[in-house]
Amino acid sequence: MRPQVDFGPISARIRDSRLYSALRRLEPCPRVRTELRGTTVVHQDDRATHSMLLLDGWMALSKMLPDGDIQIIDIMLPGDFALIGARHAPVAACSVEALSNVQFVDISATAANGYERHMDELRDFLAAEIVVTQARTSELLLRMGKGAAATRVAYALLELYIRLDAIGLVRDGACFDFPLTQQQLGSFVGLSSVHVCRTLRRFERGGIVSYPTRTSIRLDDPNQLCEIAEVDLDALKGSILVHRESGITAVRQSLPGSGPQAPR
Numbered sequence: 001m002r003p004q005v006d007f008g009p010i011s012a013r014i015r016d017s018r019l020y021s022a023l024r025r026l027e028p029c030p031r032v033r034t035e036l037r038g039t040t041v042v043h044q045d046d047r048a049t050h051s052m053l054l055l056d057g058w059m060a061l062s063k064m065l066p067d068g069d070i071q072i073i074d075i076m077l078p079g080d081f082a083l084i085g086a087r088h089a090p091v092a093a094c095s096v097e098a099l100s101n102v103q104f105v106d107i108s109a110t111a112a113n114g115y116e117r118h119m120d121e122l123r124d125f126l127a128a129e130i131v132v133t134q135a136r137t138s139e140l141l142l143r144m145g146k147g148a149a150a151t152r153v154a155y156a157l158l159e160l161y162i163r164l165d166a167i168g169l170v171r172d173g174a175c176f177d178f179p180l181t182q183q184q185l186g187s188f189v190g191l192s193s194v195h196v197c198r199t200l201r202r203f204e205r206g207g208i209v210s211y212p213t214r215t216s217i218r219l220d221d222p223n224q225l226c227e228i229a230e231v232d233l234d235a236l237k238g239s240i241l242v243h244r245e246s247g248i249t250a251v252r253q254s255l256p257g258s259g260p261q262a263p264r
Contacts, residue, residue, distance in 0.1 A: 032105055035098045037179070042096040048085030049109040051126060054078055057102030058179055061094040062187065072188040074133060075099070075180075077163050081129040085109075100179040128242045136240040143229065144190045152189035153199045154229035157209070161219055162237050174219035175212055 032055065035041055042048060044063060059076040073094055076082055084092050087109045107122075136159055143155045164176045182200070183193040191199075203209045208221045208228075219225060226233050 032103055034103050035101070037098050037100050037102075039098045040095055041098060041102075041104075042084055042092050042094075044092055044095045046092045047090055048092040049087055049090045050084055051107045051109075052076075052082045052084055052096070053105045053107060054080050054082075055103040055105065057104075058099040059102055059104070060097045060099050060184065060188075062097060063094055070187050071190070072184065074137060075160070075188065077160075077167065078169070079167055081126055082133075083126065083130060099184065125242075132240050132242050139231075139236070139240065140189070147230070149189075149191055149195045149199050150202070150228050151230060152191060153185070153196060153203070154225045155231065156185065156189050157217070157219060158222070158225050158229055158231060158233070158236065159240065161222070162233070162240065166237075166241050172212075172218070174222055175216055176218075177215055178217040179215060 033041075037057075041059070054076045056078055059082075060072045061074045061076065061082060062070050062072045064070050074082075076096075082096070084094075084096065139159070140152075140155060143152050147155070160178075161170065161174060161176065164170050165174075170176045180188070181193075182196045185191075186193045186196040189196070200209065203225075204211070206221075206224070208219070208224050210218045210220055212218055222233065
């Protein structure tokens with residue numbers, strides 16, 4: 001029997017009233033799925049026609065080569081949507097892995113493909129999520145194609161910082177939980193774990209980052225990271241964040257049995 005997972009309070013982000021209303025009308029009692037860190041929730045090439053709303057934790061969307069090498073395409077944070085498959089494209093392009101203990105809701109294509117107004121609202125929200133996902137993927141690919149190791153790592157740290165700050169998960173200035181291993185961070189930015197280790201050590205020696213705990217990181221000099229990553233922080237925020245009226249707390253708190261559950 002698998003152990004229960006204890007979850008802390010969700011961030012006060014995604015309390016988007018339109019999203020909340022749309023979800024509740026689609027499924028008055030949606031099932032919250034709970035999985036442990038390291039679980040592959042979806043395998044690439046699986047049959048899939050659903051979307052996913054992450055309520056708590058971190059997830060990775062990744063591709064695997066025949067030799068086992070993995071490239072993380074995107075990282076999902078609380079409140080993020082991912083389109084896993086569609087009615088006319090019913091195959092999962094990526095695997096989805098829990099980078100930490102997670103809670104999420106699957107949204108079926110059948111449930112979202114109606115003509116009611118609240119379904120239109122949900123599709124608008126999904127479209128916005130796809131746009132910002134493309135924006136951040138484009139920013140990362142640009143640096144993977146043209147940037148040095150330091151540029152790639154600096155960009156990844158800034159992107160995660162911006163997104164976590166928007167959902168209230170940054171504390172003490174610029175400190176946040178960081179469940180990624182160096183190997184996983186390398187898979188995200190296209191570097192070996194050795195290159196990632198050397199780059200982070202250089203950042204630490206330069207006073208750019210520090211590690212309050214083994215599972216957290218603090219950006220001590222975001223301006224320097226911006227110079228290394230060649231980004232304008234405000235412009236990046238405008239392109240990779242969905243403009244919301246509020247956050248996701250209402251979604252999670254309203255779901256039946258939203259307390260700790262045993263993974264199924």
